[in-house]
Amino acid sequence: xxxxxxxxxxxxxxxxxxxxxxxxxxxxxxxxxxxxxxxxxxxxxxxxxxxxxxxxxxxxxxxxxxxxxxxxxxxxxxxxxxxxxxxxxxxxxxxxxxxxxxxxxxxxxxxxxxxxxxxxxxxxxxxxxxxxxxxxxxxxxxxxxxxxxxxxxxxxxxxxxxxxxxxxxxxxxxxxxxxxxxxxxxxxxxxxxxxxxxxxxxxxxxxxxxxxxxxxxxxxxxxxxxxxxxxxxxxxxxxxxxxxxxxxxxxxxxxxxxxxxxxxxxxxxxxxxxxxxxxxxxxxxxxxxxxxxxxxxxxxxxxxxxxxxxxxxxxxxxxxxxx
Amino acid sequence: xxxxxxxxxxxxxxxxxxxxxxxxxxxxxxxxxxxxxxxxxxxxxxxxxxxxxxxxxxxxxxxxxxxxxxxxxxxxxxxxxxxxxxxxxxxxxxxxxxxxxxxxxxxxxxxxxxxxxxxxxxxxxxxxxxxxxxxxxxxxxxxxxxxxxxxxxxxxxxxxxxxxxxxxxxxxxxxxxxxxxxxxxxxxxxxxxxxxxxxxxxxxxxxxxxxxxxxxxxxxxxxxxxxxxxxxxxxxxxxxxxxxxxxxxxxxxxxxxxxxxxxxxxxxxxx
Numbered sequence: 001x002x003x004x005x006x007x008x009x010x011x012x013x014x015x016x017x018x019x020x021x022x023x024x025x026x027x028x029x030x031x032x033x034x035x036x037x038x039x040x041x042x043x044x045x046x047x048x049x050x051x052x053x054x055x056x057x058x059x060x061x062x063x064x065x066x067x068x069x070x071x072x073x074x075x076x077x078x079x080x081x082x083x084x085x086x087x088x089x090x091x092x093x094x095x096x097x098x099x100x101x102x103x104x105x106x107x108x109x110x111x112x113x114x115x116x117x118x119x120x121x122x123x124x125x126x127x128x129x130x131x132x133x134x135x136x137x138x139x140x141x142x143x144x145x146x147x148x149x150x151x152x153x154x155x156x157x158x159x160x161x162x163x164x165x166x167x168x169x170x171x172x173x174x175x176x177x178x179x180x181x182x183x184x185x186x187x188x189x190x191x192x193x194x195x196x197x198x199x200x201x202x203x204x205x206x207x208x209x210x211x212x213x214x215x216x217x218x219x220x221x222x223x224x225x226x227x228x229x230x231x232x233x234x235x236x237x238x239x240x241x242x243x244x245x246x247x248x249x250x251x252x253x254x255x256x257x258x259x260x261x262x263x264x265x266x267x268x269x270x271x272x273x274x275x276x277x278x279x280x281x282x283x284x285x286x287x288x289x290x291x292x293x294x295x296x297x298x299x300x301x302x303x304x305x306x307x308x309x310x311x312x313x314x315x316x317x318x319x320x321x322x323x
Numbered sequence: 324x325x326x327x328x329x330x331x332x333x334x335x336x337x338x339x340x341x342x343x344x345x346x347x348x349x350x351x352x353x354x355x356x357x358x359x360x361x362x363x364x365x366x367x368x369x370x371x372x373x374x375x376x377x378x379x380x381x382x383x384x385x386x387x388x389x390x391x392x393x394x395x396x397x398x399x400x401x402x403x404x405x406x407x408x409x410x411x412x413x414x415x416x417x418x419x420x421x422x423x424x425x426x427x428x429x430x431x432x433x434x435x436x437x438x439x440x441x442x443x444x445x446x447x448x449x450x451x452x453x454x455x456x457x458x459x460x461x462x463x464x465x466x467x468x469x470x471x472x473x474x475x476x477x478x479x480x481x482x483x484x485x486x487x488x489x490x491x492x493x494x495x496x497x498x499x500x501x502x503x504x505x506x507x508x509x510x511x512x513x514x515x516x517x518x519x520x521x522x523x524x525x526x527x528x529x530x531x532x533x534x535x536x537x538x539x540x541x542x543x544x545x546x547x548x549x550x551x552x553x554x555x556x557x558x559x560x561x562x563x564x565x566x567x568x569x570x571x572x573x574x575x576x577x578x579x580x581x582x583x584x585x586x587x588x589x590x591x592x593x594x
Contacts, residue, residue: 014591048437048593051440051441052440053437053440053441053591053592053593054591054592054593055591072445073443073444073445074443076441076442076443076444077442077443079441081438081441081442083437083438083441085434086438087435087438088435088438089433089435090343091343091346092342092343096342100335100339101438101442103335103338103339104335104336104439104442104443104444105442105443106443140438143438
């Protein structure tokens with residue numbers, strides 16, 4: 001497995017403020033890697049180092065096997081970057097601005113810009129300064145994707161986009177992965193990127209507190225489940241469902257019309273629960289999407305608690321959580 | 324709907340800078356032509372008017388020296404005092420300093436420099452191409468100035484030597500560029516718009532002030548050695564043509580671009 005992006009013990013100090021306190025990331029080629037963290041956690045600083053906009057205080061970073069500083073122009077031509085605080089100005093039209101950025105990045109095929117603009121629903125004939133925040137963000141996404149770079153570094157790419165355009169953006173990310181490109185993207189909320197990310201790292205106060213595959217997050221994530229059951233007593237239902245692994249907080253209430261309504265949370269895959277329900281007369285059922293946000297917090301507090309308990313970071317389960 | 328976007332164009336940042344600034348270039352050109360058209364045609368009525376001669380004779384000698392009005396009765400002295408030493412200097416300096424401030428510090432503080440640097444350009448290239456864009460713009464302003472002066476030379480009875488007009492414009496452009504690249508250099512070091520502006524303005528304002536003070540007494544004449552304005556004009560290029568001071572201006576420009584390159588390549592960029 002080759003790594004498209006790797007950072008080892010990366011630190012960065014701005015004056016007296018420590019923005020990064022030893023960030024380790026290993027992002028495999030061809031994967032979609034998300035980094036989640038609150039504002040000021042170091043997401044943007046890490047990304048800026050990859051583009052050689054900011055130089056690290058210590059530690060190392062490599063993109064496509066080269067350090068950003070030494071890779072220089074040749075390396076940056078193979079990266080598409082969307083800044084977190086995208087500022088685009090000028091009297092020129094969107095198309096003219098993209099033509100300018102194309103002239104200082106990798107080769108852009110003529111139809112690519114038009115294709116991206118059409119999919120995102122952006123009018124390229126308007127002056128850049130007249131565009132709304134969301135439309136400027138679209139322009140930013142186009143300039144990052146248009147030269148089909150090997151690596152995409154996207155800082156808060158979905159900010160300012162309406163949900164429909166967010167989905168189109170996620171499609172673009174999927175297509176990039178399918179064509180072998182590596183995508184490194186950030187968000188302050190997991191829900192915006194969980195659909196496309198293979199792996200996520202949680203960054204807090206300049207450190208990676210945990211890295212996990214989204215699959216594993218889904219396993220530990222809790223789903224809220226509800227069902228309405230006919231022709232059964234509360235006792236029967238409780239006894240029937242109590243043995244299901246991962247079903248917690250089961251409550252069974254009887255409605256005035258005799259319907260039983262049961263609620264609970266489910267961890268892991270819902271197979272056993274669904275099969276057990278099948279033996280009953282199910283009037284209605286809902287199994288919600290797992291809440292990965294909570295799962296992240298849970299993983300985070302687990303590793304945090306273990307680190308705190310052991311005083312070191314090498315306990316087996318902490319390793320598990322931070323792998 | 325087709326866009327043709329070649330993989331790379333020659334001097335992309337220079338072209339972009341010119342595209343973004345042609346309006347301001349036209350605006351400053353109009354300003355210079357207007358100032359010249361306002362002053363130069365008046366020379367026959369001032370240079371030959373005994374009333375004005377008496378008026379200037381009655382002014383405090385310090386003021387006459389500060390404005391170099393002692394030579395105002397020759398075409399060269401008049402052009403120097405009213406344009407190169409006053410409105411022309413002010414207009415050119417403001418244009419140059421505002422372009423120099425915008426080139427690095429303004430772009431950085433606005434937040435747009437980061438995205439440019441994330442593309443396939445080096446920092447050296449950014450400083451050099453943007454400096455070159457300013458040189459080009461100042462050259463256009465210089466050309467407009469020189470041609471306008473030559474156009475008004477006959478009607479205004481100024482009797483200026485065409486070659487010396489070009490040399491004097493070259494000197495004026497030198498002071499403009501020195502202030503402009505000072506703004507670039509300070510912007511490259513600090514990334515702050517206000518500091519860059521201050522740096523550029525210091526070159527122009529202190530240069531002018533040192534020259535004016537140096538004109539007052541022999542004791543203060545040494546101040547002129549630190550005045551780019553004096554380097555350009557102390558040897559009266561409209562009368563005497565070329566002097567080494569003009570070369571010194573351009574040498575200073577090269578040195579300051581070097582400073583800008585060294586500083587900008589070393590530091591973090593961002594707000």
